[in-house]
Amino acid sequence: MRVYLDHAATTRVFDEVAQEVMKLFTQFYGNASSTHSHGYEARRFYEEARTKIAKHLNVEPDEIYFTSGGTESDNIAIRGFLRANFPNGGHIITTQIEHPAVLEVAKQLEKEGYEVTYLKPTEEGYVTPDDFRKAIRKNTVLASIMWVNNETGVIQPIDEISKIAREHGIVLHSDAVQAIGKIRIDARLVDMLSASGHKFYAPKGCGFLYVSKGIRIEPIMYGGGHEKGLRSGTENVPGAHGMAVALELIEKNYEAWSERVKKLKEKIVNAIECIPDHHINGSNTIFSHINVSFKGVHGESLATALDMCGISVSTASACASHHAKGRSHVLEAMELEDWIVDGAIRISLGYDNSEEEIDYFVEILQREVTRLRSMS
C-alpha cells in the first residue's frame, strides 16, 4: 500500500480540477490578453477565477493578483511594498519561523539597509501578540507574519496581531500558503496575503497575492504590464481556473471533508499516545498537521523506514551535513530539546486520505518506532 501523508509539501490535483484545467490546455487555449474571440474566451475564465477566489477570501476581485506561487507572492508583497513606499529603509517585523520565501527576503533586506526584528515563538510554536507589540518601533513600516506554520501546523494569532498593527498604522502581510483551503480565513484582517495553488489541490506553478485597495505596491519584475502592471508575464489561465475550481470544491464539501480529516488525525494522535516517550510539537495546530518526535529514534531514519513501507511523511531536520544546516529552524526557534528537534517527523493529512490508509500507517508507525528504538 502507498500512503501519501505529506500534503503540506504538495497535494494531488483533484480529478475535477485536472479535467477543468485540461479543457483550458486543449480547448480554450487563447492568450487572455489577445483581442480576438480565442483571447476573450480565455479572459472570461481568468476573470471568473479571480472573482471566485476573491469571494472565497472575502475581498474584492481587483484586489487579487495572480502569480506563480507562494515564493513569488511573498517577494512581490514585501519587496514591492517597500520599493513603492519606503525605498530608503525602515523597520520590519517578521518571525523566526517563517518559510524561507519570507525569511530569506528579510535577510536580503537587512543587507540593503533595512532593520528587521525576527519574533521568537513560544515553545508551543506561536508568536505572541505581546511580543509583536513590544517589537514595534517608531519607524516600523511593515510586518510579515505567517498564518499557519508549515512544519508544525501551528495557527498564528493573526487576528490579535492585526488589531495591534492597525492601531500603529503598520501594514501587515501574511504568508497564508498553509492556511488557504484548510481553514476559513478572513483576508481582511491583513493588508496583503500570499497563497499557492498546489497546496490546495490545484496545479503547481500558480498562486495569488491579495493586496488591499489603497496599498501602493511596485512590481519587482518588468514586462508586458499584465496584472495591472504588478506582475508581467502571460496569464496562467489554466492555473487560475484550477485554483478557483479547487477552492469551490473545498468550500462545497468543507464540513464533511474537514470533519473526516479531523477524525483521521485523532486516530493517529491516539496511536501516538500509546507509544511512550514521544513529544507532539506545537499546540493549536491545524486539523491536518501532526509534528511528532519519538525519543531514541532519529526523524530521518523513521521517515526512511516508513518510506520503505510505501508511506511518505517528511522530516524537518535532515541530518544533512557537518554544519547544522539540516536542522529545522522552526523547532530550534521553539527551543525544544535536541532529541525532539532531531527526532521530528511531519505527518500532513489531506482530504483524499482514507481510513484504511491511516490504519496501515498507524500499524507501521508503531512497529518501526519499536524496531528503531531497539537499535539505540
Next chain:
Amino acid sequence: MLKYTELVLDHFKNPRNLGRIENPDAEATEGSVACGDMMTVYLKIEDNRIVDIKFESYGCAANIATASMMTEVVKGLTLEEAKKITWKDIVERLGGLPPVKYHCSNLAIDTLRKAISAYEESFVRK
C-alpha cells in the same frame, strides 16, 4: 527521503552486528554535534585481531547502514588492517551514498578508531 542504494536500504532494514557485547575489550561512543547522530562500537579482540564487533546507533538511515557495513568489513581484520579502513572504503562497499551523507560514514570510522585507540592505550597502561 534521500535516494539510497538497495544495499544501503538492506543494511538499514537488517543491520549486521547490531547490539552490544558484554565485557568488551574496548568500546567507544562518538556523536556528531551538528546532526545529532550517535553511535557506540563494542570490540572483542584476540591476538590483535577483531574477533567480534557490535554497534548501537541513534542516527539516520545512512548512519545505521554505514555502521553496519563497517562492522562487516572490519570483523576478522587485525587492528593494523582495521585502522587503515577509510570512510571511502565503506561508501564504496555500499555502492555509494548521497554526498551530504558522507559524514555518516565518517562517524562510523571515527567511532571504530576511537575504540581501537582505547584498546591500545589500555594495553600500554598494563
